[in-house]
Amino acid sequence: MAENIKAYELAKKQKEISISEFFLKNRHLLGFDNPTRALMMVVKEAVDNSLDACTEMKVLPEIKIELKQINENRFTVIVEDNGPGIIKQQIPNIFGKLLYGSKFHSMRQSRGQQGIGISAAVLYSQLTTGKSTKIYSRVSPKKPAHYFELQIDTKKNEPKVIKDEEINWNKDNGTRIEIEIEGRYLKGKQSVDEYVKETAIVNPHSTFIYTTPENEKLTYERVTDKLPHDPKEIKPHPYGIELGHLIKMLQDTRANTLSGFLQSDFSRIGAQTAEEICRNAKLKTDKKPKNLEEKEIEILFKSLQETKIMAPPGDCLSPITAELLEKGLIKEIKSDFYITASRSPQVYRGMPFIIEVGIAFGGELDKEGQIRLMRFANRVPLLYQQGACAITEAVSETNWKSYGLNQSGSNMPTGPAIVLVHIASVWVPFTNEAKEAIAHYDEIIKEIKLTLQECGRKLSIYIHKHIKAAEQKEKISLFEKYIPELSNALSNLTNNKKENLINELQKILKKELPSLEAENGIKENDKKE
């Protein structure tokens, strides 16, 4: 009996943990683990939302980002867009409820998959400063603008509206968010500055106006009026689902027969393929999906994986395209040579993806040290966890020596280059919830390497033509400096006068110069084993 009482007591303690409470305890998993990164994450969530909203409404984005420093470790982040705005009723849910929205379940390329969402930023603000988040939004010049001040009820995961009023706003449509948070502003590779710059490179159709905490106003102009192709939503491909997902789909389907379910709820399954899948699973095509037993579902799942089914369509993806990626690189990176490539869609676990690569070489880029790697997923820069990322693995395992860069073993190559890699997918596989590193799928790594090689070959042609010629010239100029050294040693060996030797050698150099320049590098044939 005593044990029973204990069980009841325990049950009382076993409360449901709300998602907000989970965030509170696990903010490191979501990218809010230190003040520098948190500042970047808040900007990123807000800008992602703005860009996605503009893309959906086919508006050329113009996004203002402003960081106002209140004191040493407190900032107001302001992000304002010219997007479609948000209707009044939706504002509290979008900003005040965690994991609200439709993106998680949709099979379509979007930035939104990248973070837990803008509401995480609102919660972070509330946790570190106690302040409400301010939102302005207007959907049309005919409608009034709305102003909200919001917080989140962390126990219920519900929005708490502090203020809700109509205001005058000198903007026809768009959304503005003001969030006060604890943060730290630093320059460098993992800064807000870098995030904005890299975002501008891969979103060449967008204009960004960024005001730094030092009140410096940086404008990143758009270089194209071409909007990215609007990615289509697709149904899941059989090779990409898991058993639990299949069970849920069978319960939720509106189809009455197994064959109908397969055809309507998956991509790339027609009547014939559906029949084949059922035959392989030894199930009747007209069986009711909801009546399948556990064992039958397992067999169906196996049959789905083993039946030959066409790869999913690629039109659910929206690549930057090689042409626009080059424009983006040229406008933000000063260098001598640019090369980009965008390949056709490939598939990992039933998920379509596209790899795009851009390389900038020479010019003002740092000649010493490792190349600069820029990683992107669905047009969002990945600034953290470079070492854990499949992109990093693919880059360091590529043999850059044969493309004219220096590299020791399987390390990052060195030289004056920026290598940019973008993966676009309906579902980008991240290693963890901070969403900064791509998981190591063989199909993805292989495809990245192929794209890198395609660019590498063109880079190598350029380097050999331009750089090697310059190096040879430099080597020839060295003779001038070698002459006194040689004369000194020779004079010691033979008692000839150093000055005479210098004079004579300079005469020979003059005579030999034309042929040296013509045929740089006569074969050295005394190589050792």
Added chain:
Amino acid sequence: MTKKNKSAEALNDLGEKIVKDINKNKNPSIVVPIRALSNVIFNEKTKTLELGDKTSQRFFFNVAHAKKFLQTVEIASISKNLIDENKHASLRDVFYMAKRTIPGTNVNLVDEQSESDDIIEDLELISGNSREQLNVNANKNGSVVGKVTIEDSGDIIRWDKLGSGGWSIPSNVEEIKFKKVDAKYIIYMEKAAVWERLNEDKFWDKQNCILISSQGQTTRGIRRLLQRLYEEYKLPIYVLADHDIWGAYIYSVLKYGSINLAHASEHMAIPSVRYLGITANDIEKYGLQKNLIKLNEKDIPRIKQVSEYKWFKDNKAWQNEFKIMKQRNAKAEIQALSARGITFISNVYLPEKIKNKDFID
């Protein structure tokens, strides 16, 4: 003319030839014999490696040769100064004497010691004088123990009275005089740790032999010492090395000479040395199957390379060793014998092998 003047003369000749080119308004050049497998001949009669007569011409006004040309003349000049001053320098000293940044450039005359070492080997061939005659010595390396008495620089030294460290072998052993040599054979081993084990067990006393070790590559000093002991006292020499491709090459260098120093084989190669172990058969016989190490990515291509050397190609016993290494995908260190007990090597393994003449030629 004394010895030293002869090498100084040769270096002076090298300089004069270059000056002659310069005075003729010609691109100055040096002719250097090629020290690579392509120019190494295996002499079937003497069973040693010899250098062929292929040469290369090193030009000063040539983008690819210029630095090496400058290094050659610079180090020749350093060597001449040493001879003039009657001083000896180590390879490391020579590296530092040459190392500096050439004014007005960011180029170092030499970046690593391997570069100056390489030039000195070239100079031996160009001048026809050995490294020692150019007043350059290597680091001393290796130890020896046994019932031998020598005279070195006026000191009388007994190799059997030097405790746990033994006599350390200098880089130049030409001036050493053997006073008394009481031994039946010599074991040369590639591992200093194994030498220490055998010295602690007083193996040399019990078996009446001489034990010599190096750490890794066999230096010239050790090779000369072995050759002198063989030629002056006709002592058989046995090699104890790991059962791997590197051990096989250590044996090959002692017996036939090295590719890099093929020109010096006459003074260093000892065609009569025998390989004592570790052999593929030892692994079976002494139950070392569980003490093997997997081949790594460097071992496999090296096995292919060494097994194709002219002097190994028709040697059935060695081809069999290479074949088994590849089949087992494994190698064995000498120290694997310690798995059978720490004194197994001195009490069982070596006495048995030598008594049964269980060698590979």
